[in-house]
Structures are given as structure tokens and as C-alpha cells.
Amino acid sequence: MSYKKSHFQHPSLKRNELGLTYRDYEGSLSTLCAGCGHDAISAAVVQACHELSLPPHRVAKMSGIGCSSKAPTYFLGQAHGFNSVHGRMPSVATGANMANRDLVYIGMSGDGDTSNIGFGQFAHVIRRQMNMMYIVANNGVYGLTKGQSSATAKMGSTSKKGAVNPLADIDLATIAIDMGATFVARGFSGDTAQLVTLMKAAMAHRGFAFIDIVSPCVTFNNHKGSGYSFDYFREHAELVNMSDFIPIREDILVEVPENEVREVILHDGSMIRLKHVAHEHDETNRLDALSALHKAHHDDTVLTGLLYVDPNAEDMHDVLGTAARPLNDLTEKELCPGMSILDSINNGFR
Amino acid sequence: MDKTDTLHAKHFEKVVDCQYACPAHTPVPEYIRLIAEGRYTEAYMVNWYSNVFPGILGRVCDRPCEPACRRTRIDEPVAICRLKRVAADQRDEDISEWIPDVPAVKNGRKIALIGAGPASLTVARDLAPKGYILDIYDREKAAGGFIRTQIPAFRLPESVLNEEVNRVLDMDVNQIFSHEITSLKGLLEKDYDAIFVGTGAPLGRDLNVPGRYDCEDKIHIGIDWLANVSFGHFDSIAKNVIVLGGGNTAMDCCRTAKRLGGTDVKVVVRSSFDDMKASPWEKEDAIHEGVDLLCHHVPKRFIVEDGRLVAMAFELVNSVYNEAGRRTLESTGEPEVIIPCDEVLIAVGQDTAFPWIERDVGLEFNQWGQPTLNEETLQSSIPNVFFGGDAAFGPKNIITAVAHGHQAAKGIDAFLSKVSIEKQGFKLVSQKMGVHDWSYPNFIDETMRHAVPIVDLQTALRNLSMEVELGFDERTAAQEALRCLNCDVHTVFEDDKCIECNSCVDICPMDCINFLPNKDELPLRASLRVPAMNARQDLLVSGHLKTGMVMVKDEDVCLHCGLCAERCPTNAWDMQKFVSLETYF
Known part of the structure; x- marks a missing residue:
């Protein structure tokens, strides 16, 4: 078995502002099944971080358990990482973010990790408006335990052996908007270009950014009857909008936007430009987004693209009024300001 | 595309x-x-x-x-x-x-091979197992041609040469050596079914500048001098030697001179260092052995005093290139340079020579004095006369002569068996x-x-026949x-198996693989992940896939590591070894 990808790289690979090629953002060689959608997601993370010129050591990769949660090993080998307990990635990520708010947090989860065992954690991390990009590699199946349907499996779809799923499915994008997520999108592992744009915008967004990524399981859930196969997705997908990410550094005045184009300025001053394709819903309107999603669910279509964004969102630190400097940066003197301060705090409760 | x-x-x-x-x-x-x-x-x-x-x-x-x-x-x-x-x-x-059997009972067809160099020997080797009667002629006393006469022993030991030449001669080839063919007409009158001419390019070019003939015993034609060294006729040279010319023969001359007593040996060329015809490694080897390489010096005259060669005069030039990349040498206008020397070797090129071919024998020559040949079979205008090696198209190298030998052997066999040559397939x-x-x-x-x-x-410089490498x-x-990339193990793609999951795109270390809408070649090359700017390397383009896209692989820097095929969930990619079914026997 090949356990190593050659370090040789194309002599004319593009270098980013840090002088790095995308190869510098790779991780170990994946041990997922050949053709796994998750590897395409890893590649998209690599590309997005490279294009944003993020220093790899300023990124923290957080994950739970599952095929999806193995995946962070396969990107950003020089970033921080924590492979936590099943479904508990949001808690660990919250702790990390409380300690160091300056890192870029990428939460990588799966449909089982998020919609089953970690469903409660998922709801609460959204409520906390944690500043992170939370991505779900969604294939509707428990791949690691050989193919049982997960909570996102479409009702009425069949397993590889033909068993019909009798239970209602959870649409994670709908739930995310409902719980108060301020950036919600859906992508497809087979469309890297769209995925990279969505990820770049999600990382530029300050607040909870969620991307539901349809990521077919080629081993257990790519058959006829599946709601998460390549063919099913390609037949049922409906592109809401084509998006284009314009980093802050580029002169955005050069191109005159067409009429049907909507521009959303993100927190860091960069912009996402949206061109409507199938739907005319206003992506900055929560109700519009929710009704579009409910209608799509009813019509058995899968909306992709940027579904909802609140460009004025606040994040957890804004809400809680924490110190602007990261906790791990504060000295003992600042953390233990002494008896007189403690006394004044205690007096405040009397 | x-x-x-x-x-x-x-x-x-x-x-x-x-x-x-x-x-x-x-x-x-x-x-x-x-x-x-x-x-x-x-x-x-x-x-x-x-x-x-x-x-x-x-x-x-x-x-x-x-x-x-x-x-x-x-x-x-x-x-x-x-x-x-x-x-x-x-x-x-x-x-x-491992050597193919040579039948004791011959097929009745008789071939004359003129010149026992690599081209003729290759024809002999390819035809001997088919039962041809082969007569090989050479004016020298041993086979090998210019491999024997021009390549010094410190680069090629005689034992290696003899062994491989004899392996061919031992395949029942009749050797007629120390025998110069002086008439094609005479040869055509003999009972040969076909004649192969592999007489090389035996004529060293001369340099006609003033003083050339004033001191002939100290001014030599390089290839003739090397042959004389090889046969033991010369075993020394003067101390200060100039070698004129920048090709591989010049490199052999200067390194041989170093071993025969030349203490100050200079190679003087008209061109720039980069434009010299010698292989880069041969230049390096010469420099390593202490030979000076002087570029942009055009020889003007030999300076002979009292019948003794004392120096040469050179004009200094620059290489000037026009837009098409053609070079001209322009004088710098500086005064001429005088380089003292006692002996000069002229290695400025060599030519074919066909004085033994009567012009009325019916053999067509082209404007450069080379025989008109069928490029595939190397057959001349006289149907049973074939050419190969340097004699065919002018001086090249050993491996080209071997290739010609194969072509001519196939040509002769097809001609005499009255069949056409069919290109064999591959798997x-x-x-x-x-x-x-x-x-x-x-x-x-x-x-x-x-x-x-x-x-x-x-040690190397003390001994003319000690192999340096x-x-x-x-x-x-x-x-x-293990550094070889195994380029003969191809990435083979089957369109109808592909599900467009992109796994191969992501895993490829060299960014060779792309899935995108089809275009004409130039825009397609420009729109790849890494634009395919090396036009000499082809693209592998699939038919239209399910989504309407095509798979495009730039072959340029593919490592043949097989990761695309390992990552492919449907075996749309496979690593397959290319085996040509072409044979020589």
C-alpha cells in the first residue's frame, strides 16, 4: 500500500502571500476508502486555506468520531488539532475558543456525529454563536460501522442491502438556521470550486458558519435507492446561487456587478457575490431562507449554495463581553489581579 | 479537443x-x-x-x-x-x-555489408537468425568502425568493444577485413541479393586558412589522428596543443593529447560554450582533466617560423542571435589573439565519402551529396542497395547507426521476401x-x-588505456x-467507469488531472489546475462524462506513482504497462 504522497510538486504551482503552495497545507495520506467524498472536502479545506493565505499554525481543527472526524488528519498537517469524543466536538471547540479566540476554528463533523449522538451539542454551539466554521461531511450513513442509516438519511430511502428507512430525516441546514446560525450553506464534495468559495466566505464570517456538505459514501451509500449517492444528488440538486468570493485585498470596483447579483460584505471586509440561479429568495432574510428550505424538502430537491447569511452577526465573545485579548495570552497579573479586586467583586454581590 | x-x-x-x-x-x-x-x-x-x-x-x-x-x-x-x-x-x-539461434541451413539469400561499423553489425545481427548469408567487409583489420578508431580506450576498453562486436560476428558472419571496396559496380555484378552500405563519415573536415600546409607534420585531422593513436602509430604529442572544434571528437582529441604528453592543451572554438556541439558531460570531463576551453575564437592563420609551427592567430567574436534564434558570429573589433602551440588537431566536423560509387551506376544523390533514400526502409534508388549509419544522412552517433541497422534489416528482409513491413501492435x-x-x-x-x-x-592521465569511469x-x-519513474506504466482511463468523485484530482501530487468542460486545445491547456505550458507533452483527454465534463490529464510531469488508480473507487484509472510487440528477429 502506498503510504506516502511524493513531495515532488509541479514546478509552476502558485504560491500565496506567505510563499506557500497548496501542498504546504496538506496533511497525512488519507486512509479513508478510495473515492470517499471526505477526501474531496479535505482537498477543498486545503485549497481554501491556501487561497486565504492563512498561516497553518493559526488554525485549529476540531473533530469528534466517525469517518468525517478522521479527516482533519488529512489536511493542514501543521495546524493544531483535537480529535475529541463522539458528538462532543462543539464543547471542546468552545473551550479552545474561550482560551484562544485568535485562532481560526474548523470543526469537522459527520451526519452521525452531528445529527445523532451530538445533536444536542450542535444546537447549543449554534446558540452560543461560536466563531467557527462547522462543516458536516454528510453521507446519510454510518460508514465506520458498515452502513446503518443515520438521522439525515432520507425517509423512505434504502440501505445497501435494501432495508427501507422508516424514520423522518433531519435537515441540518434548516436546523442550523432555526438555532440561530448566521452563515448557512450547502455544498457537494463533487464540486470543489463551489465548496472552496463557500469555505472561504465561511472563514471570513465572524460568528457561527455552517456548511452541510453532501459527501457520498462510495462504499455503503452510493447505490440506487440512496438519498446520498452521486446520481441522486446530481438529479435532485438545485443551485440557489453561484457565489464568488472576493478577498478584501482585491479591488472590487473593477467589475461592474450585473443586476441580478447580490453583494454581501463579510466581517473582514471581504465580499461574497451571489448570482441567483434557481431561487429568488433573499439570502440575508432568515424567513425566506427557511421557507425555501422547507419547500425544497417538500419537493424532494436539495438546495445548494449560500442559503443564509447575516453580515452583521455577533459572535460568542461579543455576546459574553470577554476580554479582547485571548485568555492564553493574559499574564498571571491580569488573571489574578489581587485581593483588592476580588474584594470589590465580592462586594458587588452583597 | x-x-x-x-x-x-x-x-x-x-x-x-x-x-x-x-x-x-x-x-x-x-x-x-x-x-x-x-x-x-x-x-x-x-x-x-x-x-x-x-x-x-x-x-x-x-x-x-x-x-x-x-x-x-x-x-x-x-x-x-x-x-x-x-x-x-x-x-x-x-x-x-539468450542469443537467438543461427540456422546452419541458410535461406539462400546473400547480403554484402560494406563497412563493419555499428550499422552493418546491427543488420548482420538482425538478419543472421533468419538464415541470411552475410559477408561483412571493412578496410581495417578489425570490425567496429569508428567505435574502434575514434573512441579512445580510456572511455571504452578494447575488451568490451571486442566482446560485443565478436558476439555479432560469431553469428555465422563471413568476415572480409583489410579489404577496401573500390567499386559499387563491381559489387553489384557479384551474386549478392542485397547490399548494405554502412561506410560512415570517414572524411575529417580540413581548415583552409593561411599556413595550413606550411608544417603538415604538426597539423592533423582529428579523426585520422585518433585512428593513428588507436592503431599504435602515434604515441606522443608536443607539449602545447591546440584542438580546433567543439564537438565530441574535439573532446576525445584533447583528452588523448593530455595522455600523450600534451601539458598545455587548449580546445579553441568559434561558438559560445553553450553552443558547443559536444555533450555537456564530455565538456565537463575535459575541463576536469585540465583542458582549457576557449570560446568565441575564430581561427585565422597558422604561424610558422623557420618551418616550425609556433602559434595560431584568432579573431575574437560574439554570438549574435536574430529573432528566429539563428546565430551569427560578429567580430568584436579587438586585436587578434596569438596562442602559442607546437601541434594542432583539427576536429571541425566530418563528412561522408563515396568515391567508390560510380556516378553512372544509377544511384541517386541529393543536393547535399547524400544518397536519396526511403526514410523507413533506407532503400536507395537501386532497389537492392540500402544505406545506414553516418553514410545514410551524415554524421550522427552510434545509437542512430544501430537504429538505421534495424530499419535496413527490416527493409532488406521485406524487400527480398516481397512482403510489406507491417507495424506490430502493442499491449x-x-x-x-x-x-x-x-x-x-x-x-x-x-x-x-x-x-x-x-x-x-x-593515474588516469598517465595511462592511455585506463578507463576513467x-x-x-x-x-x-x-x-x-529506483529513481526511474516507470513512465512505461501508463495511467489508463476508462470513461464509462468514472463517477466524477474528484479523488484522483485531489491525490495527484503533480496536479496532472482535471475535470472541466471541453474546449479547443490551447484554451483547454490554459484552463487546467496548473496550465499545461509544455506543448511538447500531450494531454490525455477522455470522452464526455456523465455531467458533460471531460477528464484532461497533462502528461508533462506525471510521476506514474499510481495514486490516482489507488484512489479511484471504480477502477476507472488503472496502471498498465505498455509493451511494444515490435521484434527484430
Whole structure:
């Protein structure tokens, strides 16, 4: 078995502002099944971080358990990482973010990790408006335990052996908007270009950014009857909008936007430009987004693209009024300001 | 772009850069794998079938394979030529069981081979197993042609030369040596069914500048001087030597002069250093041995005082290139340079010579005085007369002569059997052994090219016949062999199996693979992940896939590591070895 990808790289690979090629953002060689959608997601993370010129050591990769949660090993080998307990990635990520708010947090989860065992954690991390990009590699199946349907499996779809799923499915994008997520999108592992744009915008967004990524399981859930196969997705997908990410550094005045184009300025001053394709819903309107999603669910279509964004969102630190400097940066003197301060705090409760 | 034609060999051949840069199409990756496995005799035989002289070529080949090696585009080329020598050095002593049988009962057809150089010897080797009666003629007393007369022993030991030449002669070839053919007419009147002319380019060019004939015993034509050294007629040279010319013959002249007593040896050329015709490694070897290389000096006259050669005068020039890249030499206007010398070797080129071919015999010559030939069969305007080697199209090199020999042998055989030459096909053999296992070493070795050890300089210069290069030892050879990228193991793509999951795109270390809407070639090349700017390397383009996109692979820097095929969930990619079914016997 090949356990190593050659370090040789194309002599004319593009270098980013840090002088790095995308190869510098790779991780170990994946041990997922050949053709796994998750590897395409890893590649998209690599590309997005490279294009944003993020220093790899300023990124923290957080994950739970599952095929999806193995995946962070396969990107950003020089970033921080924590492979936590099943479904508990949001808690660990919250702790990390409380300690160091300056890192870029990428939460990588799966449909089982998020919609089953970690469903409660998922709801609460959204409520906390944690500043992170939370991505779900969604294939509707428990791949690691050989193919049982997960909570996102479409009702009425069949397993590889033909068993019909009798239970209602959870649409994670709908739930995310409902719980108060301020950036919600859906992508497809087979469309890297769209995925990279969505990820770049999600990382530029300050607040909870969620991307539901349809990521077919080629081993257990790519058959006829599946709601998460390549063919099913390609037949049922409906592109809401084509998006284009314009980093802050580029002169955005050069191109005159067409009429049907909507521009959303993100927190860091960069912009996402949206061109409507199938739907005319206003992506900055929560109700519009929710009704579009409910209608799509009813019509058995899968909306992709940027579904909802609140460009004025606040994040957890804004809400809680924490110190602007990261906790791990504060000295003992600042953390233990002494008896007189403690006394004044205690007096405040009397 | 149209879907790539994978039913014919062309696309696959072009991917194996080394093999198809070799005029004789030696299956380079195949023999390198055999060397890596320690199967030296088989590696030698793979060479012998294609290029007849592995031991010789492993030392003195012009190695067009190496600049072509895919690895040059990422790193440094594999030391292909020196690995060939390893196969020759390490093989079994007795290889007779591998040599094709020569029938005792002949087929009744008789061939004359004129000149016993590499071209004629190759024709002999290819035709002997078919039962042809072969008479080989040479004016010298031994076979080998210019390999024997021009290449000094410190680059090619006589024992290696004799062994490989004799292996061919021992295939029942009648040797008529020390016999110069002086008339084609006379030869045509004999009972030969076909005649092959492999007389080389035996005429060294002269330099007609003032003083050339004022001191003839100290001014020599390079190739004639080398031949005289080779046959032991000359065993010394003056102290201050000028070699004129910048080709490989000039390099052999200067290095030989160094060994015969030349203490101050200068190679003086008209061109720039980079434009010199000599192979880069031959220039390096000469410089290493203390030879001065002076560029941009145009010889003006020999200076002879009291009948004694004392110096040469040169004009200084610059190379000026026009927009088309054509070079002219322009005088710098500086005063002429006088370089003292006692002896001069002129190595400014060589030409073919056909004084023995009567002009009324019916053989057509072109405007350059070369015979008009069929480019495939090398048949001349006299149907049973064929040409090859330097005699065919002017001076090239040994490996080209071998390739001509193969072509002419096929041409002669087809002509006399009255059949047409059919190009043999090819097959593609999957190398898959298991989900992640391949039957070739797909791990990419990232080490640099290994240098060949050489004899200590002082020792080397003291002995004319001491071979300078020592060759790789087995261990280094095995390491160097693993640097080969196995370009003959192709990435074969089957359109209808692909589900467009992008796994191959993501895993490819060299960003070769793309899925995108089809376009014309130029815009398609420009829109790849990494634009395919090396136009000499082809694209592999699939038919339209399910989503309407096409798969486009830029062959330029593919490492043939097989990761695309390992990552493919549907076996749309496979690693398959290209095997040409062309044979010589």
C-alpha cells in the first residue's frame, strides 16, 4: 500500500502571500476508502486555506468520531488539532475558543456525529454563536460501522442491502438556521470550486458558519435507492446561487456587478457575490431562507449554495463581553489581579 | 479537443520520453526495473535486443534518453546510460542461451555489408537468425568502425568493444577485413541479393586558412589522428596543443593529447560554450582533466617560423542571435589573439565519402551529396542497395547507426521476401496486484542523481588505456534505478467507469488531472489546475462524462506513482504497462 504522497510538486504551482503552495497545507495520506467524498472536502479545506493565505499554525481543527472526524488528519498537517469524543466536538471547540479566540476554528463533523449522538451539542454551539466554521461531511450513513442509516438519511430511502428507512430525516441546514446560525450553506464534495468559495466566505464570517456538505459514501451509500449517492444528488440538486468570493485585498470596483447579483460584505471586509440561479429568495432574510428550505424538502430537491447569511452577526465573545485579548495570552497579573479586586467583586454581590 | 486515440500506440509511446528519444527505442524503464531487482542478465538482454551494444553504449552513447527523461522536468535525469553499463558489468559471463539461434541451413539469400561499423553489425545481427548469408567487409583489420578508431580506450576498453562486436560476428558472419571496396559496380555484378552500405563519415573536415600546409607534420585531422593513436602509430604529442572544434571528437582529441604528453592543451572554438556541439558531460570531463576551453575564437592563420609551427592567430567574436534564434558570429573589433602551440588537431566536423560509387551506376544523390533514400526502409534508388549509419544522412552517433541497422534489416528482409513491413501492435498489461499493490516500484524515490566514481586524475592521465569511469557498484546502481519513474506504466482511463468523485484530482501530487468542460486545445491547456505550458507533452483527454465534463490529464510531469488508480473507487484509472510487440528477429 502506498503510504506516502511524493513531495515532488509541479514546478509552476502558485504560491500565496506567505510563499506557500497548496501542498504546504496538506496533511497525512488519507486512509479513508478510495473515492470517499471526505477526501474531496479535505482537498477543498486545503485549497481554501491556501487561497486565504492563512498561516497553518493559526488554525485549529476540531473533530469528534466517525469517518468525517478522521479527516482533519488529512489536511493542514501543521495546524493544531483535537480529535475529541463522539458528538462532543462543539464543547471542546468552545473551550479552545474561550482560551484562544485568535485562532481560526474548523470543526469537522459527520451526519452521525452531528445529527445523532451530538445533536444536542450542535444546537447549543449554534446558540452560543461560536466563531467557527462547522462543516458536516454528510453521507446519510454510518460508514465506520458498515452502513446503518443515520438521522439525515432520507425517509423512505434504502440501505445497501435494501432495508427501507422508516424514520423522518433531519435537515441540518434548516436546523442550523432555526438555532440561530448566521452563515448557512450547502455544498457537494463533487464540486470543489463551489465548496472552496463557500469555505472561504465561511472563514471570513465572524460568528457561527455552517456548511452541510453532501459527501457520498462510495462504499455503503452510493447505490440506487440512496438519498446520498452521486446520481441522486446530481438529479435532485438545485443551485440557489453561484457565489464568488472576493478577498478584501482585491479591488472590487473593477467589475461592474450585473443586476441580478447580490453583494454581501463579510466581517473582514471581504465580499461574497451571489448570482441567483434557481431561487429568488433573499439570502440575508432568515424567513425566506427557511421557507425555501422547507419547500425544497417538500419537493424532494436539495438546495445548494449560500442559503443564509447575516453580515452583521455577533459572535460568542461579543455576546459574553470577554476580554479582547485571548485568555492564553493574559499574564498571571491580569488573571489574578489581587485581593483588592476580588474584594470589590465580592462586594458587588452583597 | 477530441478524445485521445488510445487504440494506437502513439500517445503511449510519446509518454515514455526516454524510450522514444532513443533512436532504437530501447525499453529503458523495463531494463532499469530489472537492474533494481538484480536481474542484470535480463537487463542486458533487453538492451541487446534493441541496441546490440549495451556495454559499449553504456559508456559512450550520446544518451538522447537523458535530456528527455521526465525527471529532468522536476529534478535531474536518471543516470540511464550508466545503469546500462551496470547491466553489462554485472551480467552472467555466459549468455549464449539468450542469443537467438543461427540456422546452419541458410535461406539462400546473400547480403554484402560494406563497412563493419555499428550499422552493418546491427543488420548482420538482425538478419543472421533468419538464415541470411552475410559477408561483412571493412578496410581495417578489425570490425567496429569508428567505435574502434575514434573512441579512445580510456572511455571504452578494447575488451568490451571486442566482446560485443565478436558476439555479432560469431553469428555465422563471413568476415572480409583489410579489404577496401573500390567499386559499387563491381559489387553489384557479384551474386549478392542485397547490399548494405554502412561506410560512415570517414572524411575529417580540413581548415583552409593561411599556413595550413606550411608544417603538415604538426597539423592533423582529428579523426585520422585518433585512428593513428588507436592503431599504435602515434604515441606522443608536443607539449602545447591546440584542438580546433567543439564537438565530441574535439573532446576525445584533447583528452588523448593530455595522455600523450600534451601539458598545455587548449580546445579553441568559434561558438559560445553553450553552443558547443559536444555533450555537456564530455565538456565537463575535459575541463576536469585540465583542458582549457576557449570560446568565441575564430581561427585565422597558422604561424610558422623557420618551418616550425609556433602559434595560431584568432579573431575574437560574439554570438549574435536574430529573432528566429539563428546565430551569427560578429567580430568584436579587438586585436587578434596569438596562442602559442607546437601541434594542432583539427576536429571541425566530418563528412561522408563515396568515391567508390560510380556516378553512372544509377544511384541517386541529393543536393547535399547524400544518397536519396526511403526514410523507413533506407532503400536507395537501386532497389537492392540500402544505406545506414553516418553514410545514410551524415554524421550522427552510434545509437542512430544501430537504429538505421534495424530499419535496413527490416527493409532488406521485406524487400527480398516481397512482403510489406507491417507495424506490430502493442499491449497494455495491468500492474494491479491488490487494492493498493502494484507490480512495479511505484514509491517515488526523491534522492538526487548519483555520480559515477572515476579514477584519480593523475593515474588516469598517465595511462592511455585506463578507463576513467569506474561504473556504479551494485548498491549505487540499485539506488539510482529506483529513481526511474516507470513512465512505461501508463495511467489508463476508462470513461464509462468514472463517477466524477474528484479523488484522483485531489491525490495527484503533480496536479496532472482535471475535470472541466471541453474546449479547443490551447484554451483547454490554459484552463487546467496548473496550465499545461509544455506543448511538447500531450494531454490525455477522455470522452464526455456523465455531467458533460471531460477528464484532461497533462502528461508533462506525471510521476506514474499510481495514486490516482489507488484512489479511484471504480477502477476507472488503472496502471498498465505498455509493451511494444515490435521484434527484430
